[in-house]
Structure formats: structure tokens, C-alpha cells
Amino acid sequence: MQSKIANPSLAPEGEKSYFWAYRNMPALVKTIDSFGDNKPLARKKIAMCLHVTKETSVLAMGLKKLGANVYLSAANPLTTQDDIAAYLSFQGIAVFAWRGENSDEYFDCIRSILKAKPDIIMDDGGDAHVTFHEEFSNHKVLGGTEETTTGVTRLRALSKAGNLRYPVIAVNNAYTKFLFDNRYGTGQSTFDGLLRATSLLIAGKKVVVAGYGWVGKGIAKRARGLDAHVIVTEVDPLKALEAHMDGFEVMPMSKAAEIGDIFITATGQINVIRGEHLERMKDGAILANAGHFDVEINVKYLEQNSLSKRSVRQFVDEYNLKNGKRLYLIGKGRIVNLVAAEGHPPEVMMMSFSNQLLSVVYISENYSNLKNEVYDVPESIDKKVARNALEAMGINIDEITEEQKRYASEWRV
Template identity: 60%
Template sequence: MSTETKPYDVKDLGLAEQGRKRIEWAAQEMPVLKQIMEDFERTKPLQGVRISACLHVTTETANLMRALAAGGADVVLCASNPLSTQDDVAAALVVYDEIPVYAIKGEDNETYYRHIHAALDHKPNITMDDGCDLVSTLHKDRPELLEYVKGGTEETTTGVIRLRAMAKDGALKFPVIAVNDAMTKHFFDNRYGTGQSTMDGVIRATNVLIAGKTVVVAGYGWCGKGVAMRARGLGANVIVTEVDPLKALEAVMDGYRVMPMLEAAKVGDIFITVTGDLHVIDRHHFEVMKDGAIVANSGHFNVELNIPALEEMAVEKRQPRQFVDQYILPDGRRINVLGEGRLVNLAAAEGHPSAVMDMSFANQALAAKYILEHYAELENKVYTVPEEIDREIARLKLQAMGVQIDELTEEQKRYLASWQEGT
């Protein structure tokens, strides 16, 4: 499939000034990316490189796009989720930075994929993905463009899972760096970013008091840990559901109740899925939920909730508040789904705080530079972010925060490198 690419497709260019101000506000909390951008402006490591990015179109992403452009890249941006676009940001990038953007909040599925194809029409040398939709579409529908691609980066857990499945099947045709797996990404973005922004989304959508509620968190990976931590901090009684015995054990040792979802479904007030898998909350779970249950997803795709099953079960559907779809069941019970089951932190709120995206997007920028320098020696598989990049980002973040740490003495280095010295 090919498309006639328009120079951009955003909701309203009149929103650009508002978007510019918000982008600049976010930049104040992104000192690491600012330092990288300044270095890129001097050295132009991405000069003439075409980058197609499929990311959440937010103020933080805008600062990444600006950094890549400062490095000489020819950048195009499309949305990685139909509900995550901030329309004023999309307009600002088009008007003030002359970066083509294809993203409108609330776009339908057809428009979403038309925008992905528009980004692919750019014939990218580097792909930058969040969820693997750009890369999978490229491989399935536009294989003639693969010859131009040197490599890619992937932002999130779901995308890394999909990419590793492609690599295992021998379907992946270029190397991809899993930015998600960088320590400075999942330790901070997934835990502190997802934790805070998810609870922010739930509260903005519902205005319910979290204290005293039973919050069920499905999945205890880094995102689940963050959500559970923040829910408990707001006074919730937290239940964790898991399929991995190690993560389940960790949740128990962290002080949470752990049980199967079917049991949790009977007692939970608020449900939040963060697993990256299919139908984590299914028909039989909806069947036993309490009247007024609130259901949200903060994993990448809305498939974590079996919404088609809930649609079939309901006798009525209404919208009592923006971002709340209320399903009325035959017995009168009401189940409230937030943000159409899409990422609640971006559908109903503004996504991660800029301070954590600073590190994630610093990884993206430096990973793109690394690909350009090393693609010839990389195989068609998924790579972790090189440790030296991870550590440099951590160092820059500490420096920006005014935090100093110790350094090993020569004596300490010799001791750690030796096997001969013991007690």
C-alpha cells in the first residue's frame, strides 16, 4: 500500500502557539535531552538521515523531535495510539519546527494506519517505534522500503515483545535497539512515570477518592510496580494479579495481596491492567464485578480488556463523564471503562512527567546515533541499549539534579579486579 503523502495531517494549526508554550514548559524538566540536543547542534551526527517516528505525540516527544532535527535528521512523526495525541503539540511541530506530523487525537483505525503509511512514505533510514506498529506495517505492507532502513529503536515493552517474536521467526529484516530495556528507561519511566501518570489519568477521568478503595493491578512488571506503589501511596488497598511466580512472590514480599483475577474481580473497586497481553480482564471477570467498578488499562493496547465481550453483555452504554464509557448490564450493574480501554495515562491525562521522559528520550536520541555508527556490524535482531549510553544518561541526570557520587580509588579498582585477595 502506498499513499499520497500530504505535508501534514493535524487537527488545527491554530493550536500551535498553545502547543509551543507547553513544549517549552516540558523542556525545563528535560535537562539531559537538552545537553544532547546542544551536542547534536554542534556535531550534526544525524545529518541527512531520514527518521520516521511512531510515538505518542506529546510535549516530551516534541522535544525529542527537536533534538533529532538539531542533529541534522529529516524527521516525520505519526501517532502510536489513536487517543494519545496532544493536538496543540502536533500543530506546534508543524508550524514552528516544520516537522511533518500525522496525528489527530481520537482518529479512527483507518486514519491511524493511513498516518503510519504517510510516515513510511518518508522512506526511513531509521525507524523509531512505540508498540511496533510502524515496524510491523513496514514489514507486512511496505517491504519495498526495507532496503532504505539501517535500523530502528523501540520504546515500550509491548513493542519489544513483538520484535523479539519477529526476530525469533526470522521475520525481522533490520536491527532494533530496545530502548525500553535500558536501566534508565524501565527503572524510572516504567515505574515512576507509569505509576504517577496512570493514577493521574484515573483521577482526572473519574474524580473518585482513591483512599479506601480496593485497586487491582494486573501485572507486576516495572509498570505494575509503579502503579501499585502510587495507588498504595494514595491510600488504596492494593491487590496484584500475576501469572509469573517470581513476580507474584515479589509482590507478596512487597506487602500486597496476590490472588487470581477471578477472585480479585469480586472485590475490586478499580482495575488497572499493565501486562501487554490479551484479555487480561475477560467476560467471566466482568460477570462478577461489583456495581460501579472502574476498569482502566495502562498497557500499550486496549486488547488487555475484552471490550467486545462487555459490549455484548451490556443492555445500554452511556458516557456520564468525558473518558468514561458506562456499560449497564442486564441486572443493573454498571461497569465503567476509562479512555476506551486505551492507555489511561495518555487518553485521560498527559502521559508521563517530563522528568522521566527526559531519560527515555535521551536513550532514543543516542540509540539513533549508535545505529548510524554501527548498523553495518549489527545483525537483524533486538539489541539492548549499550551500557555506556545507559550510564552516561544516568551521569548526566545526576549532574542536572545537582547530585554528586563517589568514584572508586585505584586501590578499590584493583581489589574488585583481583581474585587473589579475599578476607
């Protein structure tokens, strides 16, 4: 299949980005190289619906090295790095992605990778899995993987309804994914995007973090590290209590809306910041979303209740509300770390993508023994990824002794 990308001439720049990521993802490289000359994915067609970034390019090239035929589309219309798309296309991977796709183009690109009749579908957010079930379900798929909390939630709903057509491994649920990618990766990259977009000082500002899951924890921690006054909003009493015990101020969004300077959503839910919140905000408040989909901030309300809208910086739109206040939306309400920056650092993505790669191999070898359900990453894979990451960082740890093993297995002390 012929790729559909923005500019093939960007391939040399994409090659530089690929090798930069490759050099800084030693655990993923070790995982790929551990197969030696074996081709566990020989003749397998892999459809990837992931953010087309330099880190993803290392995963895609790794799958190709293991024998797979790889087809790639973007997991968001605004996150593709066009130089990477060009480089991967030059390397023989069918890429259907460019930065700035509209909604129809975005889903057409997903359809393009599904038309290849893949054996395994890798997804980030669930759009490829859902599109397959709605439009391509007559084709046999061996299994799939899912990268995000949002996607896993959608797939569990699909499974609960009895409509899931193949087994899916929830890569998001691996300890070596959510403890690091969601917390450290999103925590850092969210502020990378926010700072690139605004070039403003964080210290002294009131930063409101909506949601205190692993992503919210990471964002709140980074905001505190930048000397912001951090406020957390939550609907879960346990997470709200945890945020309080972690030293953050906790309050409803209705109250936080009146005092916040910067608002960052990280819930995976719809309309977390609604019209009644937007109307209460201070003049000059900044809005950003760190969730996968652009539904957490009610952008439609901003569009319908503003006297004017204008672009004031590359990734910043100013909305002049009817009440005279101006609000600033980053990246059109889409995922800020990938729209306004480059996404997670490679050192974090090497663990997430090691889980992806090993889960794909696991499905290829074990699909006949799996039911059409959502599975967690096997513990053996999770621990292998952790050990590879430690080794890549030059860290050695102790081994449990035989005496300790016996002690742990006895009920008498």
C-alpha cells in the same frame, strides 16, 4: 511532505507546551547540546511513531537540530496533543496525527511516515515496524528503536521467525528507561489519568493491579501511597511472590473481581479481564488499562453483554450489564495515562528520550556492523544517560578508587 493535523492555529499553544517540557527535561537537552555544532544525523530521514506529546516534541526538535529530516505519526489514535502537532508542523516537521483517529486513519498516518523512505524507524508499540515489514519491506532501512515492552516482544517474535529486516535497539530495556519510565512515570501518570477521569477518592478503595512487572510495581506503589487497599494478580510465580513480599495481597483475578473497586491492567497480554470476571464485579466497579494496547480488558464482551451504554464523563463510559450491575470503563480501554491525562512527566521522559536519541545516533554510525537482531541499549549509552540525569538534578556521586579497581579484579582477598 505536507502535514495532516487537526488545527494548525493551535501552534502558539503548542509552543508554550514545548518550552514547558524543554525546561523540565534538562538531561535530554544536555544530550542534544553535547553534540555542539556537529550534525551526526545530517540528511538522515527519521520516521517517528510515538505519542505526540509535549515531551516528544523536545525529542523531535532535538533530532532536527542534529540534522535529521523528521516524520511523525502517533503511537495511539487517542493520545495526540493537537497543539503539539501544530507546533511541530510549524517548525518544519512532517506530522500525521490528530486526537481521535479511527483505526484506518491511524494506520494511514503510519503509512505516510513510511512512504518517506526513512533511514531509521523509531517506534512505541511496534505498529510502525510491523507495518513496514508487511507493506514496505522492499525499502532499505538502516535500523530502528523500540520504546515499549509490548513492542520489543513483537520484534523479538519477528526476529525469532527470521523475518526482521534491520537491527533494532530495545530502548525499553535500558535501565534508565524501565526502572524510571515504567515504574515512576507510569505509576504516577496512571493515577493522573484515573483521577482526571473520575474525580474520585482512592483512599480506602480496593485497587486491583493486574501484573507486577515494572509498570505494575509502580502502579501498586502509587495506589498504596494514596491509601488504597492494593491487590495484585499475576501468572508469574516469581512476580507474585515478590508482590507478596512487598506487602501486597495476591490472589487470582477470579477472586479479586468479586471485591475490587478499581481495576488497572498492566500486563501487555490479551483478555486479562474477561467476561467471567466482569460478571462477578461489584456494581460501580471502575476499569482502566495502563498497557500499550486496548486488549487487556475485554471491551467486546462489555459491548455485547450490556443492556445500555452511555458516556457519563468525558473519559468514562457506563455499561449497564444484563445482570443489573453498572461498570465504568475509562478511556475506552486504551492507555489511561495518555487518553485521560498527558502521559509521563517530562523529568522521566528525559531519560527515555535521551536513550532514544543516542540509540538513533549509534545506529546511524554503526549500522554496517549490526546484524538484523534486537539489541539492548549499549551500556555506555545507559550510563551516560544516568550521569546526565544526575547532573541535571544537581547530584554528585563518588568515583571508584584505583585501589578498589584492583581489589575487584583479584581473586585473593
